Amino acid sequence: MDWVPTTAHWGAYQAASDGNGGVRVRPRADDPAPSPLLGNVPEIARHSTRVQRPAVRRGWLSGGPGPSSRRGKDEFVEVDWDTAFTLVAAQLDRVRHESGNEAIYGGSYGWGSAGRFHHAQSQLHRFLNTIGGYTASRNNYSFGTSQVLLPHVVGSSAAVLGYADSWATVREHTDLIVAFGGLPTKNLSISPGGVTRHTSAAAAADPGMAVASISPLADDVPAGGRWYSIEPGTDVAMQLALAHTLLTEDLHDADFLERCCTGFDVFADYLLGASDGVPKTPEWAAGICGVEASEIRELARRMAAGRTLVTVTWSLQRTRGGEQPVWAGIALAAMLGQIGLPGGGFGHGYGSMADVGDVGPVLWLPTLPQGSNPVRAFIPVARVADMLLNPGAEFDYDGQRLTYPDIRLVHWAGGNPFHHHQDLNRLRRAFARPETVVVHETHWTATARHADVVLPATTSLEREDLGAGRRDTHLTAMHRVLDPVGEARDDFSILAGLAERLGVRQRFTQGRSARGWVEHLYDRWREQLLTQGHDVPDFDTFWAAGELRLPEVPEDPPLKRFRRDPERERLHTPSGRIELFSAEVDSFGYDDCPGHPAWLPQERRGPLHLIANQPPTRLHGQGDVGALSRESKVAGREPITLHPDDAAARGITEGAVVRVFNERGACLAGARLSNRVRPGVVVLPTGAWFDPQPDPERPGQDLCVHGNPNALTEDVGASRLSQGCAGQRSHVDVELFPGPLPEVQVHAPPPLHPA
Structure with missing residues (x-):
């Protein structure tokens, strides 16, 4: 059997034809944490739902x-x-x-x-x-809210998203990680373009340091971490209370705030209640977020006592007002005075993607020119x-x-x-x-x-193709393994x-042919690296070897340069500094995104918080027909996790099929019970292929019989500033589905007829 290299969004691996039109796969031998999503690949490749003909x-x-x-x-x-x-x-x-x-x-x-x-x-x-x-469209669903906010606050989104400290740096320098949204290691298989060795997943699973995980889900807590069970959507209240403690107990770095930031006076007035009459004390926050005031104060003091990394997952900005937890996280890190220090300051996306914390270089990769759009x-x-x-x-x-x-x-x-x-x-x-x-x-x-x-x-x-992800360590020669289907x-x-x-x-x-373009892109990329003094083999040598270790590129991130000399290395903000109050954002007059981080309470429109997070068994919807994904289903439906108390109140038992519903729609799901979710919270991951069929409980309306949570989520922008995706959370209720159970149809092709 001839094994050849390739890569996918869940990582580099080896593949070989099984001799019967299908494929076998195996992980790289030196991958410390291979993705379980490889288990979906063989069935995906030749599933009956493949589109065979136009x-x-x-x-x-x-x-x-x-x-x-x-x-x-x-x-x-x-x-x-x-x-x-x-x-x-x-x-x-x-x-x-x-x-x-x-x-x-x-x-x-x-x-x-x-x-x-x-x-x-x-x-x-x-x-x-x-x-x-x-x-065209701009920004993305993953962190589109942050893509718009961050240029106003730190000058560019790349300053934060593109230059995260590696896990090796964090292990060496960091005393405490304060992780809003937790550090969900299930996401660390994934990176756009793949990841050669899953070092981030291995490190985050056991970071070897103190972690405060602030999340409604215990599964977001890494080994040895402390779980702060928080009411969904209230992270900003807790962040403001932590900042209030730093300010009132004189634990903040006044010199850093004066030298490197602007607008702290406005933000401080807000923390103290001078601008709205509401001091953002731990007692105030405790009544909102469900974390005790004493725990908030104790955490703030721990943060000020050593090197602290404040990190916010991308999930928190995929909500109404999603700018606020990101901006408040930056303000909290700025008050500690550690932005730009190794292993300290602010991180965005640790636990959200494998490339955040990876060790590979920030390097331009081969890219297809798209031309100009008039x-x-x-x-x-x-x-x-x-x-x-x-x-x-x-x-x-x-x-x-x-x-x-x-x-x-x-x-x-x-x-x-x-x-x-x-x-x-x-x-x-x-x-x-x-x-x-x-x-x-x-x-x-x-x-x-x-x-x-x-x-x-x-x-x-x-x-055939070239594969590499952001902050990856290798460029992979993606060899063809199978003939095209149909x-x-x-x-x-x-x-x-x-x-x-x-x-x-x-x-x-x-x-050029497709192969000609692959060679052309490689050659253009190679020429650029050769002019920079790097030794890069020709295409034939690279293709035969199957991969290329990317050259080391000296890295001097923008926020580190800025910290060293804020007068010469000014940020691309109006003030040239970190903007804890943005006069520009304030001038827009958006009631859903004021000029500084703020608590913007949201109306509750259902008895249960729905969290529509990423599944551990596939990448988004990719692989839903694969073996790993299908084995995770309950009665053929996507599993929904409920706290046992919420299930008992509704007469729901383990394995029951339930109807999840709100004013926008309904879907069926299979019940899983766990005390690792906060009471009042249910978790229904995204990615079950949407399968709308007539709803027997609502004549004239459909329900997704397979369990796609986006039948329930709200299609609104995070704010008028970003118009980012706000689909991470919603409000629903859950009830037993009386049956009979409709058959899931989406895992079979639709009716097809010859011309």
């Missing part, structure tokens, strides 16, 4: 383009590639000439491939730019349903007043919005509005089922076929 929704094929509520419900007709190319090219051409390129939404967002060349989003955007551009219209990425439903409506974003374009054609590749978006019933209504929806997909996901034209795409195992093609080949129909093939491909 397919067109029957209603669109017979009736032509136009809005349709039949998307997601219709049958599909399989056609040949020539027909598919002709149909899609004709609609792209019609829409851009009748309504302009602004009417095309290049909706690619997602985790389609770890490869640097076969990155579906880059491929699609390059193609659309060759035909005049498209309406269309100026854009949306914050999580506002896609708003855009489709409300063309011409105005919205706020980062101090601007913008207008949603009128989208007539959606072209999506490499992502699954019916996994990662919120309020999926609303998204279904939004997807009914465009005239044409084109989707490239490997499997018959809900996104494919809501398309008009589905173009079958290959998986990473069926093509008539599937890679996104480059699909888009080259469309480009040919539209007369721009040469401009899109530049005369």
Whole structure:
């Protein structure tokens, strides 16, 4: 058996054909914590839900383009590639000439491939730019709120997100980690582009130092850590109380605040209640967050007694008012005076992704050029349903007043919005509005089922590529292991076929094949590193070796430079300093994001807090048909974890199928009982493939019979500043489902018919 190297978002591994069209996998021998998600790969590769041939929704094929509520419900007709190319090219051409390129939404967002060349989003955007551009999206679902906030506070998002201290540095220098959102090690398998050795996962599982984990979930606490069980959504109240203690007990670093920050006087007045009449004391916070006032004071004193790293998970900014825990965390770290010190200050994303705390260099990687987009219209990425439903409506974003374009054609590749978006019933209504929806997909996901034209795409195992993640230590030669399933093609080949129909093939491909592009990207990258004095082998040598250890690159992070000399190494903020009060943000007049960190209470709209976190058994929705994911199901549904007291009050027992519901929708899930969740909290991970069927309890409405929590989450922006995703938490109730149980249908292909 010939084992070859490859990589995925859950890490580098080796793969080999099993001789029967399938694949076998094994982890790298030197990986200290291989991802369990490898267990999904063999079944994913050849599952019955793979899209085998181009397919067109029957209603669109017979009736032509136009809005349709039949998307997601219709049958599909399989056609040949020539027909598919002709149909899609004709609609792209019609829409851009009748309504302009602004009417095309290049909706690619997602985790389609770890490869640097076969990155579906880059491929699609390059193609659309060759035909005049498209309406684009900005930021991401993962930490999009922080991407907008951080430039106002520390000058750039990269200053925090791109230069986190490695776990080795933290182990050497840090006395205490204060982790708002905890340190959930289940997330540390994952990095965009993969991770060669899971050193972050191994270190975070046993950090070897004191950890204060502030979370409603005990599973977010690493070995030896102390669990502060907090009411969901109240982290800011506790952060402010910690800051109040530092201030009133004279434990803050006044010199750092004077030398490196601006606006502390405004923030201090808020802490003391001078500006609103409410001192942010530990007693005040205890009544909100459920952590005793004495525990808050004791923690603040511990933080001031040594080198402390204040870290905030990305999950906390995926909520209404999500800017506040990030900004308050920075303010808390600034009061300790340790920002810019090794192992101290502020971290964002430890426990959220493998690359945060990894040891690899901050290095430019081979990247496919996308060209220039002449269309100026854009949306914050999580506002896609708003855009489709409300063309011409105005919205706020980062101090601007913008207008949603009128989208007539959606072209999506490499992502699954019916996994990662919120309020999926609303998204279904939004997807009914465009005239044409084109989707490239490997499997018959809900996104494919809501398309008009589905173009079958290959998986990473069926093509060649270059793989590397942020802060990774190696570049991986991703060898092809399997033949494409059915008539599937890679996104480059699909888009080259469309480009040919539209007369721009040469401009899109530049005369190169996919393999030619892989070699070209490597050679361009190698030339740049050679000019910097690094020894990098030629492509053939690299490809034969299977991987390349990335060169060491000297690192001098922006906040460390700034700390050394804040007058010369000014941050890209108006003051050149860390802004604990931002006059610019304040001038926007947003009631949901004032000019300094603030407690913004949220209305409770249900008896139970729902936390829709990342699953331990797959990456988002990827791998839901894999063995590891399917084995985790309860009665074929996604498991929901309840505290035993909440279950008993509702007559729910272990393994029962329950209906989870609120005013937006409902889904079925399988009950798991655990005292490792705070009472009043339920956990339903994301990623179960959306499977809407008629709800027997609500005539005329649907419920997801498989357990996708985004049937329940709220589709609103985190604030008018960022318009970031706010889908991490919601409010629901849970009840026994009386049955009979509907069959989960989404793990089988939809009805398909020959042309």
